[in-house]
Amino acid sequence: MYNDIIIDNFTNPQKVGDIALANCEFEIGNPVCGDRIKIQLMVENNTISEARFRAWGCATSIATANLFCESIEGKTTSDINQKNDQDIESMLGQLEPSQHHCVHILKELHQQLVVQANAGAQ
């Protein structure tokens, strides 16, 4: 079964697409089930003004990518960096065991964002 957060983000993903002049971009994947997510960001004055994704994977991973983009728009990288594991886990709501790999995907997206932001800052 899929919870309402997953259903909403999967059936009506608002953040699908590309940013022509993206200044931050990263990709993650799950080698076991093959899920792949590409994130493009426009970061202005340390704030993420726009976030878009492309994804190939299960419904929950597509929903995860959309939810991630929705949640980071308008935030600074330091806002995002302050999120702990519990904050991130709660974003996806209650998941079936078969969907738990998406918690790891969401954590990895956050980690990658921080890494990329730090790299950009240097």
Next chain:
Amino acid sequence: MDQQHISGYFDYNATTPICSDVIDSMVPAMKLFANPSGNNRHSQTIKKTINEARQNVAQLLQTQVSNIFFTSGGSEANNWAIKGVLFKHIDKPGHIITTEIEHASVLDTVKYFADTFGFEVTYLKPKKDGAIDVSDLENALQDNTQLITIMYANNETGVIQSIEKMATITSARKIPFHVDAVQLVGKRKINVEKLGIDYLSLSAHKFYGPKGVGSLYIKDIDSIEPLIHGGGQEFSMRAGTENLVTIVGLSKAAQRVTESVEQWDSDNWQCKQHLVALLEASPLKIKFNGSTDYSNSLSNTLNIAIDGIRGESLMLQMELIYGFIISVGSACSNNKTINLSHVLQAMNINETDIQSSIRISFGRFTQLEDIEKFVTALVSAVEQLLAISTGY
């Protein structure tokens, strides 16, 4: 019946909608509470009803009533056939032949006998089209082969095995041959005696009957051990007070199959041809998993891989946005493993295609216009998913 649910239901191989005359037959049976094993006149009435049910199932399989034993469903019937035969050899475990594409109730039971009692097992592999080569069965036979258990039609691909040819070989060698016909009964006409097999499993909910009831055909009662001890029910082979309500439902469903299976099959075949033609004319890039022709596959089943999408995402999209229910052969399991269909893997289909595969199965309530709406929805759903994954 919820008409919208029925029109959008394309998962008949998982279970079928229970038909209204089956429900009508079951409701009065709920009020009959006498124990069928009693000696009072109410008990006699129930006993008579159970005998009529046995007759209807016997007629469905074109055999005698004494060969029909009620069970709780297909899994129990499969378990009974395997355990009942192998327990006769428990002091001298020999060899079993089965296939890689069986239902879990066969594979897990066979594995249990191999792991616990030391039986040797040969797993036959299907060809790319999903069929088991009859010569592979012949070559796998050993002097100590004690059981052969092979499914008639596969639940995922609908591919039909050459059971009649296989039975010629097994009966000549007098090796017990069990056939899991759960997916075939209700879709094609069947004559167990002509087939020459020893055991056959069926399940009522696969042919518009209730869940929780099935049957095992046993050619020779002395060839198999009882399943449940402790009473005289089912000729002392499966003790326990009979579940009258579900048996009555099975009876009515079996009667309907006997009367109408050829018509249903013809209608299904028309739907399948229409579905294949529409899919081939669509912009979708598809591959058919297994045979699709009439002789070698069920008329109601199609398993396809669609390029560029994940079957699981498509399944959810089809249900939530378009109201169509289908099923898939692979799903996420956890972070370390993925559940890929063992059937498609056995057919040597690559992992990407397995992840992109869906099973479409329909039935007697499906109309040609439902097929058309289904394909229109499928094309839209795939386009939406491809738009999300563009660039991958």
